[in-house]
Ligand SMILES: [Zn+2]
């Protein structure tokens with residue numbers, strides 16, 4: 001089984017710190033020409049899609065990374081649209097056409113994101129039917145757990161969860177995604193992971209535990225629940241895009257940027273850059289305008305004002321490309 005670990009944070013055992021520093025890399029932000037080359041030729045595409053893939057100045061450039069950031073600690077060559085299609089990634093088809101969310105453990109506390117909102121968001125983002133399965137019975141699956149030696153909190157072993165999910169993969173599932181409010185670890189020597197996935201097996205598991213301010217001893221505020229939902233939507237969409245074979249983005253500031261810490265995750269937008277939007281559109285073959293409209297409805301309901309304003313601006317441009325001031 002090919003496993004892709006998503007994110008590891010410090011503090012970590014000494015061996016892993018060495019591994020990370022040995023991989024320290026110099027990243028140079030791409031030029032405009034490199035960004036456009038990564039998007040690829042769009043002239044044969046229908047007009048609305050062509051316009052949706054025009055970056056203008058609506059997509060922020062990726063910045064020089066700080067020492068603790070993902071791109072200073074991981075070598076990312078970037079995946080262009082052409083490279084993506086040539087990699088022959090998994091795509092939904094008539095049989096495997098649904099996304100399944102499998103809640104693992106408790107999901108009803110005041111800190112947990114609403115499962116129905118996660119379902120609605122995922123359905124709009126991927127324009128696929130999303131099914132939330134009944135909560136799983138841990139006892140039957142013999143999931144190994146431990147008390148984390150640094151935080152004292154309970155954690156589940158990701159490998160056991162991925163194996164259990166593989167045995168439950170429904171016939172019509174494009175992917176089965178375990179979601180949990182319990183912290184995770186990939187092996188005894190590691191401190192934790194946010195999540196782990198096996199894209200070729202179409203299963204993954206993601207924890208929202210460390211997106212909760214309470215995890216760090218912070219008091220909840222009126223915005224805590226909205227923040228939890230926003231962070232949970234981001235990780236769910238990012239990780240599910242990996243299931244489609246979409247790799248980390250180095251072209252723009254984008255949902256698919258790698259993330260080494262919470263501040264870096266928070267800085268990622270909830271939308272895809274044109275390179276990754278094109279990949280997702282190629283995989284699922286949807287109307288990009290309809291997809292943006294559904295996401296806009298969700299963002300308004302959820303109170304994600306910044307993302308809603310961004311979508312409104314893009315939709316105006318796609319509808320009337322010459323009406324805006326930016327015609328680049
Ligand atoms: Zn990732």
Ligand SMILES: [Zn+2]
Pocket residue numbers: 249250251252253254255256257272273274275276
């Ligand atoms: Zn991107």
